[in-house]
Amino acid sequence: MSSTRTGRIERVTGETKVLVELDLAGGPVQVATGVGFYDHMLHQLGKHGGFGLHVAVEGDLYIDAHHTLEDTAIALGEAFGQALGEKAGVRRFADALVPLDEVLVQAVVDLSGRPYCVHDEPLGLAPTIGPLYPTSMTRHIWESFAHHARITLHVSVLRAARPGAQPDAHHVVEAQFKAVARALRDAVRIEGTEVPSTKGVL
Template sequence: MDLVSRKRSTLETEINIKLDLSGKNLEKSIIDTGIGFLDHMLELFSFHSGIKLQIKAKGDLKIDLHHTVEDIGITLGEALDEALSDRKGIARYGEATIPMEEALSQVVIDLAKRPYFYYEVNFPTEKIGNFDTELLEEFLRALAINGKFTLHVRNFYGKNTHHIAESIFKALAYALKKAIKPIEVDILSTKGTL
């Protein structure tokens, strides 16, 4: 299923997402989360993965950014899981190690329906602007668990916090791009199912 729409409505947030896995059904990506840095990361992810995203989010930002960031991760993960459907005819695995100037990060993905999240990242600062760097871990965990896939994220080194985050999102984009690539095998598993 190429184009998926998902909504999440709570007392804390209102999230609306359209995800176009092939990038052929939506004219362009439009991302408005109310959180500038997250918009920037999701725009990078969309551009480099070829997955078009339309995201509109409203949240209780006057409290902090946590609920909005996590709920976007949850909703985006659910949309990705629905778009991947039975996961037939895809490469399943993807890996990318991406530099951003002095920073180097690696993301490895297995799209089998076995949610697992591993995260080894140490940011030199606690914030990027008003964005708490610990929220990137919350976002990625929510994405992987609700997307029902295995996600390993490692930063090898870096001095600039923004560069580290950007290298992670670009690596995520390229790893996912490889994992969803069509292949001729129906199900890439000796079990015959994922």
């Protein structure tokens, strides 16, 4: 990976062993968490964010996927914050509207240094996607990522299905990851040399 704007986090607990390497300048995307749908979502995050991303996880999947999903999101957030450094010259604020067939999602980010997450998603999604991914974890993933990246993140599912139809959970979650990726891609873009804050720090 590049020597600039990179983050590398190793997180080892009694439940998981996580390695995340992130390069904001781009690069290959390789993800292996043991949870197939989560791999697919993190690949979307790297690809549509324009990031180089390497994620390798060993988790206690014999219990369930909770610890694996959560600890990966924590490490990803920490790597993102590390890669941002002092944030000199970044655009800071960005938003994205992303459709995925019938679904429409908006993501808005502020590289504020103040952890905050707002997540609006429809009720009644299928409880799991694939054999291991609980849809109830999507909010917790964004909360964990935003907190440890020290950013403000709003993710809103504006449209989940055609009127009267059952939402497709795969589409609803995937559109969120793509929207967040696009918003982050714009927010980290270098536009100048100064930290974009009247405080002088973020």
